[in-house]
Amino acid sequence: MPVSSVLPVLALLPSALAVPLIVLSRRRPALRETWSVLAAVSQTLIVMAMVPVVLSGVAPISRPLSLAPGIPLELRADAAGVFFALVASTLWILTTIYSIGYTRAERERRQTRYFAAFAVCLFATVGIALAGNLLTFYVFYELLTVGGYPLVIHRETPEAVRAGRVYLAYTLGGGVALLAAVAWTVALAGHGTFTAGGFLSASGASPVVLWVLGVLFVVGCGVKAAILPLHTWLPLAMVAPTPVSALLHAVAVVKAGVFGLVRVTGFVFGADLLADLGAGRALAWLAAATIVLASLAALAQDNLKRLLAFSTIGQLSYVVLGVALGPRDAFTGGVMHMASHALMKITLFFCAGAIAATAHLDRVSQLTGIGRRMPLTMGAFALAAFMLAGLPPGAGFVSKWLLLLGGLEASAWVGVAALLASTLLNIAYFAPIVVRAWMPAASPGVVAEAPATMLVPLLVTALAALAVGVAPDALAPLLTLARAAAGGP
Amino acid sequence: MRAHLPILPLLISLTGALVIPLVGFAWRRLCWPLAVAAAGAASAAAIAGVGEVVARGARRYPVGGWAPPWGIELVLDPLSAFSAAAVATVATCALLASGPGATRAYGMALPAFYSLALIALTGFLGIIASGDMFNVFVFLEIAAIATYGLVASAGGPALAAAFRYIVLGTVGASFYLFGVGCLYALTGTLNMADLSARLPATSASPLLVGGIAFAGVGLAIKMGLFPLHGWLPDAYTHAPAPITAFIAGVGTKAAAYAMARTMLYVVHRPDLPVTTALAWAGGVAIIAGGVMAARQSDARRLLAYSSVSQLGYIAVGIGLANEAGLAGAYLHLLNHAVMKALLFVAVGAALLRGGRPWLPALGLDRTMPLTAACVVVGALSIVGVPPAGGFFSKWYLIRGALDAGEPLLVAALLAGGLLAVVYMYRLTEAVWIGGAAQGAGGREAPASVLACLVLLAGLTIAAGLASATLVDTILVPAARGAL
Numbered sequence: 001m002p003v004s005s006v007l008p009v010l011a012l013l014p015s016a017l018a019v020p021l022i023v024l025s026r027r028r029p030a031l032r033e034t035w036s037v038l039a040a041v042s043q044t045l046i047v048m049a050m051v052p053v054v055l056s057g058v059a060p061i062s063r064p065l066s067l068a069p070g071i072p073l074e075l076r077a078d079a080a081g082v083f084f085a086l087v088a089s090t091l092w093i094l095t096t097i098y099s100i101g102y103t104r105a106e107r108e109r110r111q112t113r114y115f116a117a118f119a120v121c122l123f124a125t126v127g128i129a130l131a132g133n134l135l136t137f138y139v140f141y142e143l144l145t146v147g148g149y150p151l152v153i154h155r156e157t158p159e160a161v162r163a164g165r166v167y168l169a170y171t172l173g174g175g176v177a178l179l180a181a182v183a184w185t186v187a188l189a190g191h192g193t194f195t196a197g198g199f200l201s202a203s204g205a206s207p208v209v210l211w212v213l214g215v216l217f218v219v220g221c222g223v224k225a226a227i228l229p230l231h232t233w234l235p236l237a238m239v240a241p242t243p244v245s246a247l248l249h250a251v252a253v254v255k256a257g258v259f260g261l262v263r264v265t266g267f268v269f270g271a272d273l274l275a276d277l278g279a280g281r282a283l284a285w286l287a288a289a290t291i292v293l294a295s296l297a298a299l300a301q302d303n304l305k306r307l308l309a310f311s312t313i314g315q316l317s318y319v320v321l322g323v324a325l326g327p328r329d330a331f332t333g334g335v336m337h338m339a340s341h342a343l344m345k346i347t348l349f350f351c352a353g354a355i356a357a358t359a360h361l362d363r364v365s366q367l368t369g370i371g372r373r374m375p376l377t378m379g380a381f382a383l384a385a386f387m388l389a390g391l392p393p394g395a396g397f398v399s400k401w402l403l404l405l406g407g408l409e410a411s412a413w414v415g416v417a418a419l420l421a422s423t424l425l426n427i428a429y430f431a432p433i434v435v436r437a438w439m440p441a442a443s444p445g446v447v448a449e450a451p452a453t454m455l456v457p458l459l460v461t462a463l464a465a466l467a468v469g470v471a472p473d474a475l476a477p478l479l480t481l482a483r484a485a486a487g488g489p
Numbered sequence: 490m491r492a493h494l495p496i497l498p499l500l501i502s503l504t505g506a507l508v509i510p511l512v513g514f515a516w517r518r519l520c521w522p523l524a525v526a527a528a529g530a531a532s533a534a535a536i537a538g539v540g541e542v543v544a545r546g547a548r549r550y551p552v553g554g555w556a557p558p559w560g561i562e563l564v565l566d567p568l569s570a571f572s573a574a575a576v577a578t579v580a581t582c583a584l585l586a587s588g589p590g591a592t593r594a595y596g597m598a599l600p601a602f603y604s605l606a607l608i609a610l611t612g613f614l615g616i617i618a619s620g621d622m623f624n625v626f627v628f629l630e631i632a633a634i635a636t637y638g639l640v641a642s643a644g645g646p647a648l649a650a651a652f653r654y655i656v657l658g659t660v661g662a663s664f665y666l667f668g669v670g671c672l673y674a675l676t677g678t679l680n681m682a683d684l685s686a687r688l689p690a691t692s693a694s695p696l697l698v699g700g701i702a703f704a705g706v707g708l709a710i711k712m713g714l715f716p717l718h719g720w721l722p723d724a725y726t727h728a729p730a731p732i733t734a735f736i737a738g739v740g741t742k743a744a745a746y747a748m749a750r751t752m753l754y755v756v757h758r759p760d761l762p763v764t765t766a767l768a769w770a771g772g773v774a775i776i777a778g779g780v781m782a783a784r785q786s787d788a789r790r791l792l793a794y795s796s797v798s799q800l801g802y803i804a805v806g807i808g809l810a811n812e813a814g815l816a817g818a819y820l821h822l823l824n825h826a827v828m829k830a831l832l833f834v835a836v837g838a839a840l841l842r843g844g845r846p847w848l849p850a851l852g853l854d855r856t857m858p859l860t861a862a863c864v865v866v867g868a869l870s871i872v873g874v875p876p877a878g879g880f881f882s883k884w885y886l887i888r889g890a891l892d893a894g895e896p897l898l899v900a901a902l903l904a905g906g907l908l909a910v911v912y913m914y915r916l917t918e919a920v921w922i923g924g925a926a927q928g929a930g931g932r933e934a935p936a937s938v939l940a941c942l943v944l945l946a947g948l949t950i951a952a953g954l955a956s957a958t959l960v961d962t963i964l965v966p967a968a969r970g971a972l
Contacts, residue, residue: 066957068884069965135884139875146874153922161922165914172872172910176903179873183884183899187891 005060007053008075008130011046011085014039015123019116026112036096036115043126044089048476050077051086055477055484067135071192076132078194079484080266080335084259085129086476087339088252091346092122094457095247098350101453102243105357113150114241120147125252128259134182134192137263141178141224141256145171148253151244152237163236170223170233178220178260181213185268188213194263196487198270207277210269214279217264218286224257225320226313228290234313238305242353245305250312250345255338258319262335266486271326281412283324288418290317295425302363304352307429308345314422315341315388321415322403330406331486332479333399339478340387340395343465347384350458351377354450364433369441371434374449378437380462385430387465390423394469398479494541495550495565497534498573499614501527506607513600521588524603528584528610532577535570535614542570543962547970549620549682557621557680564620564681567967568754568819571959572746573617575823576739579830580610582948583735586834586941590731590841595642602642606735609635613743622669622755623679625747626662629711632743633658636736643729650723657720661710668704671696684755693761701756701763708751711744714804715774718797725793730837733789738830741800742822749807749818754970768808772901774801779908783915788836788846791912792829795871798905799825805898806886814889815968816960821882823959824952828870828879831945832916835864838934838942848919857933859942864920866946868913870953873906878952885960 018039025031053060054077063072077085099118103111124147127140145168153164186192189203200210223230237249248254265274265283274280294314301307318341322334354377355370356362371378387394400419407416449455464475472479490497505527513520542548547566551557584606595602612632619625637658641651673679675696676687691697706717713721725737752763778798785791803825806818836846838860839853853861870877883902890898933939952959 065954066961068881068957069961071957139880142874142880143876146869156922161918165918168910168914172874173907175874176906179884179887179906180899180903183887183891187888 001057002059002061002076004062006062007046007050007060008077009062009064011043011050011077011126011130012075012123014043014046015119015126018119019123022116022119023112029111032112032115033096033100036119037093039119040089040093040096040122043122044086044093047082047085047089047126050082051477051481053077054079054082055480061132067139071133071135071186073136073139074132074193075127075130075136076194077130079481080259080262081129081131083335083478083481083485084255084338085126087342088122088125088129088255091247091251091342091461094460095243095346098246098353098454098457099243101451102241102353102357105451105454106241108154108241110154114154117147117150118247121151121248121252123147125256128256132194134185134194134268137260138178138182141260142175144253144256145175148248151248152240154241154244155239157239160239163233163239166236167233170230174220174223174230177216181216181220184213184216194267196267198266198268198273200269201273210273210277211279214269214277217268218261218283221257221260221264224253225261225316226254226257227286227317227320228293228313231290231294231313235306235309238303238309242305242349242356245309246346246349246353249309250349251342254312254316255342258316258338261320262323262485265323266331271331274324275326280324280326284321284412284415287317287321287324288414290314291321291418291422292425295422295429298429299425302365304355304362304364304367304433305349307364308348308352311388311426311429312345315345318399318403318419321418322406325406325410325412325415327406327409328486329402329409332482333402333406335482335485336402336472336479337399339482340399340465340468343395343461343468344384344388347380347458347461347465348388350454350461351381351384354454354458357454358448358450364436367433368436368439371437372441373445373447375447376449376455376459378434380458381437382434383462384465385426385434387469389426389430390419392469393466395465397469398472491541493550494534494538495548495563495618496552498531498538498577499611499618501531501534502607502611502614505531506604506611509604509607510600513603517597517599520599520603521592524607525581525584527607528577528581531610531614532574532581535573535577538565538570539574539963541565542567558678558683561624562620562680563618565618566970567963568746568749568970569617571819571963571967572742572822573614575826576613576617576742577610578948579738579826580613580735582941582945583732583738583830583834585944586734586837586938587731588937589935590837591729594729594731598642602639602732605635605638606732609639609735610739613739616743616747620681621679622672622681622684622751626666626669629662629665629744629747633662633711636740639732639736640724640728643727645727647727647729650727654720654724657710661707661717663707664703664710665707668700668702668707671700671703675700681750681755685757688756689758693758698761701758701761704751705748705763705767708744708748709770712741712748712804713797713800714770715777715797715801718774718778721797722790722793725796726787726789730840733837734830734833737792737796737833738826741796742826745800745803745807745822748804749815752807753810753815764808764810766808768805768895768898771801771804771806771808772898774798774804775901775905776908779905779912782912783908785912786848788848788851788916788919789833791848791916792832792836795909795912796825796829798908799829799871802882802886802902802905805902806889809886809889809893809895809898811889811892812965812968813885813892816964817882817885817889819964819967820878820885820956820959824870824878824882824949827945827948827952828867828877831863831867831942831949832871834938834941834945835860835867838938841938842932842934848915851919852922853920859939860934861920863942863946865917866949868917870949872909872913876950876953878949878956881953881956
């Protein structure tokens with residue numbers, strides 16, 4: 001039941017206000033970073049305040065202005081939106097704290113631009129999460145593309161500039177496909193308001209048109225979701241500072257693409273229409289192929305961050321697979337995996353960043369014995385890698401179990417096989433790192449962990465992922481929200 | 490005063506053009522403030538005209554009380570009021586930014602420079618206000634001759650550019666005049682309202698077809714529609730830096746307005762493929778302009794070809810001739826004026842501070858961060874990233890093309906966006922990253938230029954956020970008037 005409320009707009013305010021405040025306090029780093037932390041905390045609190053409201057069946061909605069005649073800028077907090085906003089905002093707090101330690105340890109330049117762009121990205125991410133119609137979604141989606149660019153090219157090395165070029169070419173190109181899809185949908189259906197169960201089946205469009213529309217949507221969202229073969233930008237973007245890779249290239253930007261597919265499958269097309277068209281099964285195959293191929297590519301990586309990027313590409317397609325299959329369990333598992341992958345992958349990136357900033361190592365082959373020098377960091381790494389493979393009791397298991405149940409219900413054997421193969425491949429590319437980390441090194445160093453600003457966030461996320469695995473609703477009602485997003489109890 | 494709102498912007502601008510040489514003779518320093526004040530007052534009057542139209546509806550204004558067909562008639566309707574407000578406002582901003590550069594470059598000739606600029610503005614406003622086909626020609630020529638003078642005043646390569654501009658501009662004006670002559674021979678009137686009443690009844694004779702074709706080609710040359718854009722890139726590249734934003738921002742818009750007015754309100758013959766031809770020409774212009782823009786290495790020439798592409802958008806919208814398409818075209822008239830003026834002012838600021846227009850040497854980030862930030866806003870608007878204004882005009886254009894069932898035009902509109910990504914990326918990268926070592930000048934732009942940049946950047950965003958209101962209150966009525 002939609003109820004007019006100021007809360008969704010309020011959720012956008014902290015990050016919007018943070019941008020000018022950060023720029024204005026550019027000469028006072030302490031104050032500048034205080035603004036970042038304050039914005040992240042207040043944004044999280046406002047999103048949290050919406051959770052009980054949403055669970056009681058009410059959808060707070062605000063329409064601050066009109067984008068086009070008949071199409072308002074609509075912010076609506078439904079279960080799926082609040083779920084994504086909650087994950088992104090909470091992890092923004094930890095990433096900001098981690099960033100403070102990281103930027104100082106690595107002596108990053110242009111920190112004002114860095115923190116300001118981060119705030120822009122989180123503003124756009126929450127906007128994407130709470131967007132109530134397609135045009136609103138598109139507006140924030142493009143803003144996220146633009147806001148992410150300064151972070152990709154942050155170091156302004158030729159390599160970073162090249163990565164930035166590829167990033168923009170892919171994401172803005174995908175944006176054009178998405179714009180075509182959005183405009184066409186609005187022209188067909190007369191509106192673009194997300195509706196549980198979808199609204200396109202009522203438009204009476206022919207299957208051919210719907211297929212073309214579906215392909216445009218998948219290309220539009222698939223770039224950010226890094227579906228094969230649209231994934232090329234993501235491994236290149238790993239030249240960005242590690243907190244950027246951690247929050248944007250494992251949580252905010254890539255999950256925005258995945259979340260777009262959640263909206264398209266569940267709230268524009270609807271499971272029934274996708275099944276009638278056979279489009280859901282096609283998308284599921286694409287996702288299954290992405291899962292396996294990306295995991296195989298991860299096996300071949302020596303650069304730790306690139307390995308994590310390929311792992312992300314594979315894991316993102318878990319979500320795509322879940323929402324494409326159709327059964328409620330699969331959809332729930334897909335949405336749930338947005339949170340569990342976020343917690344596990346951000347831990348892994350935090351660990352990679354801690355190793356790079358403290359021991360100045362970024363290749364897997366250099367990590368021999370690192371576990372003895374940084375036991376807590378590598379302990380968290382091992383825990384997160386174990387859970388990412390989907391083994392119980394970890395956050396990855398919760399979502400993977402639901403995905404498998406859904407896959408079996410839909411008799412999608414290819415998808416089930418891909419998920420099981422992915423577990424083995426995950427073990428295959430993570431086990432060597434963990435084993436190597438505790439092998440005796442040629443020159444054993446002393447124990448030297450990263451500073452507390454970096455160590456604490458990575459321990460928190462690792463333990464949070466474990467807690468979610470043991471009791472999915474322990475920290476926040478994540479599973480309940482995911483079930484509600486899938487339209488169930 | 491309210492009774493004279495249709496002619497007021499014109500009169501103010503013309504008065505400014507006459508007063509400036511007199512005052513400037515004694516106090517040269519006053520020329521710039523006077524020009525900005527005159528343009529600002531004209532723009533205030535034009536905006537008041539928008540309010541008048543929204544509140545009280547369209548109005549015809551016989552100049553001097555002489556009724557048509559003998560007297561001259563001006564028209565204040567949603568389309569002319571909106572276009573006049575857009576042109577006058579952007580012209581004011583461009584003139585505001587011209588001061589430091591013009592003062593340095595012109596010295597003694599400053600009164601002539603600003604007088605010419607205001608005469609050109611008078612011409613643009615006259616084209617828009619006129620309710621009579623022949624007076625459109627007169628004002629086209631007034632604007633064109635003043636603009637030739639402005640372009641040529643830079644000397645050197647600008648002389649060749651201005652000569653080319655004169656030749657093509659005169660051809661365009663002659664074509665238009667010949668076309669109007671044909672229509673006059675056919676109907677015996679030059680008044681737009683009378684023409685629109687009599688033309689639908691006439692048969693599709695060679696005189697009618699020829700009249701429409703000549704007038705259309707003439708206006709297409711004037712608005713720089715590909716492949717008749719030959720004068721435009723050189724003129725924009727070599728025009729004096731302080732006035733390029735003015736010429737590029739508003740120069741082609743009055744002609745685009747005249748095109749819409751002539752083809753939709755005066756002629757309005759759905760049985761002839763007038764609008765279809767215009768839409769397809771626009772689609773080709775979008776692609777061709779974009780491809781050429783992507784190949785340039787001079788920032789000014791890149792922006793000029795970008796204009797060729799963006800004018801294609803306007804032509805597509807006019808050619809679609811449905812409500813969404815027209816709303817998009819009219820909105821793009823405003824948005825393109827704002828964003829192109831913004832980008833030319835920024836490049837002009839870099840030149841003023843000793844920078845060079847070559848992309849590899851344009852780095853502004855270190856020395857002129859605010860200018861560089863404004864370039865990003867302009868670039869985002871040209872690419873069509875929300876919430877910048879450029880996105881919203883594109884949205885209506887795409888909707889219009891979808892409503893008309895023209896998937897190829899949709900593709901052209903979208904491909905234009907991709908090409909804009911390429912050429913605007915090259916500009917933005919040059920400004921932010923490229924040539925950071927050489928860098929321009931050493932200081933941020935002068936306060937007046939910065940104020941103008943921030944104003945235009947604000948307008949770019951505001952035009953986006955307020956687009957729904959604009960479309961509802963004034964652009965849909967303007968489009969309905971044509972249909």
